[in-house]
Each structure stands twice: as C-alpha cells, then as structure tokens.
Amino acid sequence: MSATNAPENEQSKMWNGTSGNAWVDLREVLDGMFQPFEDLLVAAVSPDSGGRVLDIGCGTGATTLAVARKLGAKGRCVGIDISEPMLAVARARAEQDGTPARFVHGDPQSHVLEPASFDVLISRFGVMFFDDPVRAFTNLRGAVREGGEVRFIAWRSGSENPFMTTAERAAAPLLPELPVRKSDGPGQFAFADPSRVQALLEQSGWADVELRPIDVNCAFPEKELVRYLSRLGPVGSFLQGADEQTRTRVLGAVRAAFETFVQGEEVRFTAACWWITARAPAASSGPNQSR
Secondary structure (H helix, E strand, O other): OOOOOOOOOHHHHHHOOHHHHHHHHOHHHHHHHOHHHHHHHHHOOOHHHOOEEEEEOOOOOHHHHHHHHHHHHHOEEEEEEOOHHHHHHHHHHHHHHOOOEEEEEOOOOOOOOOOOOEEEEEEEOOOOOOOOHHHHHHHHHHOEEEEEEEEEEEEOOHHHOHHHHHHHHHHOOOOOOOOOOOOOOOOOOOOOOHHHHHHHHHHOOOEEEEEEEEEEEEEEEHHHHHHHHHHOHHHHHHHOOOOHHHHHHHHHHHHHHOHHHEEOOEEEEEEEEEEEEEEOOOHHHOOOOOO
16 A cells, blocks of 8 residues: 555645644544444454455544454554544554554545455545545545445434534524535535435445444533534634634533533433445446446
8 A cells, every 4th residue: 555645635634734633632532422433343344254454534543443453463454544643643552552553644535555455444434525435435446355345434414413513503693604514525414315325336336335324322521522612513613713702602602502412421412324335346347447
C-alpha cells in the first residue's frame, strides 16, 4: 500500500483542522459513546473468513486496534484516514499497547491500494464524507479479493437522530448564519437514503448489497456534555471562531435543549443507523470491467 499523503480538499482541511482536533481531544468520550458499534464490527470479523482487514476512516484507531487484538498473529489490520492529528493518536495507541496494527494517511477515493490485498473492509462512520462516493468505493473494491466483503455502519436520517440535530435547532434562533447541512453530503447523514446507498455501491461494482436498520443505545458521562457540544457538530465548529459572549449564550440555550437526554449522571440516546454489507464479485461479473 502506497504511503502517499491525502490530497488537500475541504474534507481534508476540516479533518486536519478543527474537526480532527476536536475528535482527538474528545477521543475517550467518543470511543465510549460508540463502543457498541465497535463491538458489532469486531464480532463480524473472523480469522476463518480472512484476517486481512482495512478500516476506512479509522480516526483515532479504536476499531482497528480492537480488530487487530481479536485476530492476533493471524490477522493484518490497517487503518486509513485523511486526518493526520487522529492518525498520530492511533499510531501512539498501537505502539503503547503493542498492538500489530498499521495506519496510513490517505484519501480512500484516490489512495493507491494494492489489488486484492484485503479480505474485509470495515468502517464505523467513516464513509459518509467522500466527495465522490462511486470513485471511492470503486477504488476500495479493487483492494478486496474476489468474494471479499465490505461491512460498515452509517447514520440514517437526521430526523431519526434527534440527539445529533438538537444543537442546531436550539442554536438556530441565535445563529442565523449557521450553515445548513446538505442532505446529499458529504456529511454525517449523506447515507440516509438507502436507495442512494445501494445505487452508488452497485455503480462501484459491488454485489449483494444489503442495508439493515439498527437502533443502538449509546451513552457518555453528563459531565462531558458541554465540552461535547462546544466542540462537535456544526454548532461546535461554528463556536470555535465565536466571541466568548456568543459562546456562553449559545451553549446555555443548547445545553438546556439536551436536558431530555440526561438521565442521572449519564447522557443517553438511541442512534439510528444502517448496517451495510456488500460483496466484491469475481472480476468477470463486475459491471465496470471495461474501465
């Protein structure tokens, strides 16, 4: 696998700047909150089905490392991401734990991947940010052996995930200049439409595409809620450049709106997601073989 750097684009700027640094600072909170998704992906990987695994949009490495620990010496686990700050944490964690995982800085849309070098591709919320999803999944398909699979988790719609959209609704009256999310991505809810996801995977040459809705209970300490709201999502990103008076006013309104999610010393919510799987067909059966 080539180690060339990811090309500079809006997503790269975001994840190598404000957003990437926020995920680094809140790594422990986010890893705990998303632990149920990590468990699902780890359970879906087995040495019997092939131990060469690529984690797409691996971030700070929690899922990659968990899979590597499960597979042990029988596996080869690689994480790829466009965020250098997040990858620096992932590499440090692997070195500290002595976990045999490798991390590559690259954009899955264009990064040079060795053909048929993986058995399984996985991702925990790492595939919704592609500028060109068909290009990305075509490139990734080439890195999987015939019969290999992709298994990833993506958010369903914003309307089904009120925890992820409450901050914007609460802040809107105070921040009329807050950018509105684009429904067709790239972004958190870019894979909300199942027919669109199936179409783009099939256009990328994947077969046996299946989307299964899953509703997963998530939680994190209430004491971390304000820090979470002040750093993540559209509101958190906007507040990084706001004056202190604006920050205080907005965070007060937003925190009050989240009271419904607070249960004792925890914040709890249900994450409405897709569990998506597809298979890399034999070369002669793919629709894009003439390219």
